[in-house]
Amino acid sequence: MRSEVREALIAKLTALADDEVILAHRGSEWTGHGPILEEDIALANIVQDELGHATLWYGLRQQLDGSDPDQLAFFRDAYGYRCCELVELPKGDWAFTMLRQYLYDLYEALWLEAAQHSTYKPLAEAVQKIMREERFHLQHTQAWVERLGQGTDESNRRLQQALDMQWGYAQQLFVPIPGEELLVAEGIVPDLLPLRERWLEHSTRHLQNAGLKLPINPGYQPTSRAYHTEHLWSILAEMQSTARWDAEAKVW
Amino acid sequence: MDTQWPRWEVFKQDSPNKPHQAVGSVHAADPEHALLTARNIFARRPQAVSMWVVRAEDIYSWTQEEVAEGQMTKGESYQAQVGQYLVFRKTSHKRSMTFVDYVGEVEAATPEEALKKAQATFTDALALAWWIVPADRVYKSDPSPETIQSWFAPAKDKTYKQQQYYATVGSHISKHKVGRGVEDEE
Amino acid sequence: MPVKYGVPSDPDYNERLAEFEARIKRGEKIEPGDWMPEEYRRQLIRMISQHAHSEVVGMLPEGAWITRAPTLKRKMILVAKVQDEAGHGQYLYHAAETLGVSREAMLEALLAGKAKYSSIFNYPTLTWADIGTIGWLVDGAAIKNQTMLAACSYGPYSRAMVRICAEETFHHKQGKEMVLLYAKGTPKQRQMAQDAINRWWWPALMMMGPHDQDSPNTEVLVRWGIKTKTNDQVRQEFINEHAPEILEAGLTLPDPDLRYDEKTGNWLHGPINWDEFWQVVNGNGPMNKERLEARRRAHAEGAWVREALEAYAAKRQRTAVAV
Secondary structure, eight states, X not given: OOHHHHHHHHHHXXXXXXXXXXHHHHHHTTTTOOSSHHHHHHHHHHHHHHHHHHHHHHHHHHHHHOXXXXXXXXXXXXXXXXXXXXXXXXXXXXXXXXXXXXXXHHHHHHHHHHHTTOSSHHHHHHHHHHHHHHHHHHHHHHHHHHHHHHSOXXXXXXXXXXXXXXXXXXXXXXXXXXXXXXXHHTTSSOOHHHHHHHHHHHHHHHHHHTTOOOOSSOOOOOOOSSSOOTTHHHHHHHHTTTTTXXXXXXXX | OXXXXXXXXXXXXXXXXXXXXXEEEEEOSSHHHHHHHHHHHHTSSSOOXXXXXXXXXXXXXXXXXXXXXXXOOOOSOSOOOSEEEEEEEEOXXXXXXXXXXXXXXXXXXXXXXXXXXXXXXXXXXXXXXXXXXXXXXXXXXXXXXXXXXXXXXXXXXXXXXSGGGOOOOOOOGGGGSTTOOOOOOO | OOOOEEOTTSTTHHHHHHHXXXXXXXXXXXXXXXXXXXXXXXXXXXXXXXXXXXXXXXXXXXXXXXXXXXXHHHHHHHHHHHHHHHHHHHHHHHHHHTTTOOHHHHHHHHHTTOSOOOGGGGSOOOSTHHHHHIIIIIHHHHHHHHHHHTTOSBHXXXXXXXXXXXXXXXXXXXXXXXXXXXXXXXXXXXHHHHHHHHHHHHHHHHTTOSOGGGOTTHHHHHHTTSOSSOHHHHHHHHHHHHHHHHHHTTOOOSOTTOEEETTTTEEEOOOOOHHHHHHIIIIISTTHHHHHHHHHHHHHHHHHHHHHHHXXXXXXXXXXXXX
């Protein structure tokens, strides 16, 4: 692998993993506080799956540059993280959480489907594993969007509010990282442009069926993964507090 | 008044040649939601290949004691019509995490008649409890290989939920009794 | 359906009670629909709902550390463990529901502060090492009880316990692994582990409940096969198993009277501070108010979600009927 392709792949894997870590972090804030026991359990499944996916992505990076997954997750600061801003937004209410999860799951499911045929074997193999779980996540969150959208006036209003907030942020999922075009050219990762078309088509149909209106003005759409929301610093401060508490500790 | 949603009994099949077994219940709003929920609750660990859910109130149950006492009539919520009924049965007092097992179907006009037919049909073992379920009240998970892969296979990789994952080094209690040192059998 | 919960004023009560007790002696399981004394049902609902509430409230002290877990693996394990606790609460509410009490009613009693739950969860989790210690000691103590209850005479409770025991073993193991690791770790890790053991040891011993002579329910519970061991028996088993392992790890226990007794083969403990126990049971533990408040908040904030799905289901049913 040429070194600039390798560098781009390392950056892409990091972005994929960071998204999962931070989204899992937000999801895990619900554990013990869900609206009903059954859904507490359901969301905890999603969180575990995402942490598993992050571990896989970091693992692929480790094969390329030897970096330790826990070092990456727990000893990088907000300057080093490459997650998108959508996953950083505070957990909000159940409608906010389910909608974000749905928009993300739909993107991920489509991305994985296209990445199945990656020319980079280790990536294609990881995709096979992750895809199984992602299919179920999407079924689950799709069902929630439909039910909250068509439930009561209040649930519809809350979901609409979440959509108005998130729609612009979600577009960042389709902004390539610097150097991504090299990976696309090599057939290592799928081109985000056609994926975005499919994502728009699916999500628009499903959201409208659920009785929601797409925002006419999506508002702010983040474009760079080098900068973040004002929340990331606090997320990391909390998340890394134990790991960084004892500088001498080798294992936890 | 708070709602915890209706209760649905869940039947899980561990592998293709085993019967569906009653594993417990979930609270869910509608049939599709109940199936998703059943998967979330009862497929956190292996094994499963299929799940069924039924509203708790659509199940007609008889214990051996009730049958012996001739208490045949059950509630009247179900509109009697000739149709298929699923039959589930419990045959052992042995320690178990499941209740009744699926044994087959009978055609009948009422749940009571279905029970009588079941008693005449499934005679290979003594029934300690019967569940009779109108077939049109049973909701089943999608049997396609993709769904089985997506719903049930990933649990096998979640090895951190198994105790064998943890290589705890400890000593057997007898080591602390004076004089003898016995290695841990773990 | 005739409800068959017998009371002593029933003409055939003594006869049926004798049959019922004979069934239990023979090792038969009592199933929903079978005749049972109303007192058996009452005791079961009391125990099972308390047990369910304990699982649900028990999610909180550990759940508080999910966002601070020090590795990806530990985070995943902790989410799975707290999730299991929700699952166990779920299984147990199911067992109680088979006795004709609704989950709505049980939760209402919990949130109104009328229901009890294990008082261990009214202690705070101050450091990450508390997570390991809870797994090792608190789950270790819980498993002792649960293993006993898996043999319980009431079918649904027994089945829930069998499932819970199978899942719970990893909770204990991951906690033990963690504490042993920190006991051999850096000075800070060691000190953190010791501090956690110091704080959780006595509350763990209190988990089995008052001494036998102060436990009025035990006799009838044993006779009806709900419990098969007394509180003190279970407590002794727990100490015999855990005390030597903790000492072996190079940690100490906060009981100056603790010693191994050659004659009986038991590890004997010093006096338990029952005054503290009753203070916590009666609502004055460090976290009683916060725990209940957290449950109330989650319940209240989830109300619109539960209503929404109910409304959706009703609409769907109307459409289905119209078609």
